[in-house]
Amino acid sequence: MDKSPRPSPANSRLAQQPTSYYAASICEVTRVAEILAVGEALERALALLQGGDVVAIPTETVYGLAGDATNGIGVARIFEAKGRPRFNPLIAHVADMAMAERIAVFDPLSRKLAQAFWPGPLTLVLPQRPGNGIHPLVTAGLDTIALRMPRGFGGDLIAKLGRPLAAPSANSSGKISATTAQAVMADLGDSIRLVVDGGATPVGLESTIVKAEGERLRLLRPGGVAAEDIEAVVGAELLRGHKAGIEAPGMLASHYAPGAAVRLNAGNVEEGEALLAFGDRRAEGWRRAVASLNLSVSGDLREAASNLFAYMQELDRSGARTIAVETIPFDGLGEAINDRLSRAAAPRDNIQPTP
Structure with a gap:
């Protein structure tokens, strides 16, 4: 493991040409994580994301490991850091409805939910809009995409970047999701460059994921928005259960597991x-x-x-x-x-x- 001093925001290491990794377009960069508070981290995080790197950020749900959803190198580094199976898709996070509309096609029911719960801990699975620029690794080859609009630092960072962020939970794949910056450091500190410290996450669970099927909604993953609250907005009971295969992030049978x-x-x-x-x-x-x-x-x-x-x-x-x-x-x-x-x-x- 690299024992060199922790890089500062002005460090020229970001401009170095790293050695080739496991594919021609993916490069191996020595990573020594630093922690910056949200008030100090925006420009540093932006620089890393623009360079095709990843950043651990706080959201209202859990900490996310974020990369530019349009950059194949950045998305691949998310999988690399997490050890995540390639068939497990990622949620793309947006800053506003205009960005969401450029990425996906909204049906009336999904639009109603977005108006009620965004920004917040609700993810909508929607048909992809052709030519949306999202890298195929984000969607794992599906013709749909999972979208969420986060509050706080994540939303500010996406708006500043001008592109959506792919951001699964900031932990090794299948392990317990991190709700503090210190938990991220303990797990991924040797694999990433920056952890943005926003304190303990207020919700503490991943987002609820739903998908419109005609005039009904199907619950793909329960989460930070209670099913009853969604049902109250749409005036109908959510469908439970799902088809064989992975339709959205967080649907692996074994997940969120401790060592015990x-x-x-x-x-x-x-x-x-x-x-x-x-x-x-x-x-x-x-x-x-x-x-x-x-x-x-x-x-x-x-x-x-x-x-x-x-x-x-x-x-x-x-x-x-x-x-x-x-x-x-x-x-x-x-x-x-x-x-x-x-x-x-x-x-x-x-x-x-x-x-």
Whole structure:
């Protein structure tokens, strides 16, 4: 690993010609991550993105590993840093509706959702507009694209760049999503150049993903916008389940996984296990846990969602071979929490899309 001093924004290393990597258009650059606060990071992040590099940025959901969605080198570096399977598509993030309209074709139902929830933690899967300039790696060969409009620093950065950003969660593929800059550093600090520190992310779960199918909407991934809130806007119940194959990001069966095994709906705690608790009633034998954290003592699902990934990471560091998870209700954001937990508990060699 490179032990050279951390580069400064003025460092000339960005202008160096790096050695060839695994394809003619992709180059290997020595990366030594630095952390900059959001108020100091915009120009530095912009320079890296314009140079075909990647930047870890805060969003309202989780931290994202961002690259220019129109630049094949930048997009390839996202896959490289994450170790992400090439058949798993990425979400493209936009600054405004004008940018979104240049990329995708909106049906009336999707437009209504964009007006209600953008900017925010909702991703829409839409038909691609021909000639939109999005690199094929972003969509994994699909004729649709997943679009989201983030708040805060991400939106400002995209507007300044003038192009959409592809930005999956800033963590190694299949591992726990990062909700703090420090978690990004611990995982990807040796693989990227810059982490923008915006503090802990307020939502703490990835975005909800939906797709219009005629006059109905299908929920492809529960997330930061509760299904009930979407149903209230469209006046109809969301369809559940999906076709065979991957239609959108985050649909791998095994995903968001810690190093420890995960045991769900635990009514008891076995010797040597860590406990991920919820609410004010404990699983039998909870005092045996080598470590214990409560997602929300009061049973608040929004608080639980914001704590989920950080607490899983902390329990994973306890050395326990298994994390026992108490039962969490499915209403509201509980659906998204249980989705992430079920993927974390899936067999680790299962990289097929969920049925």
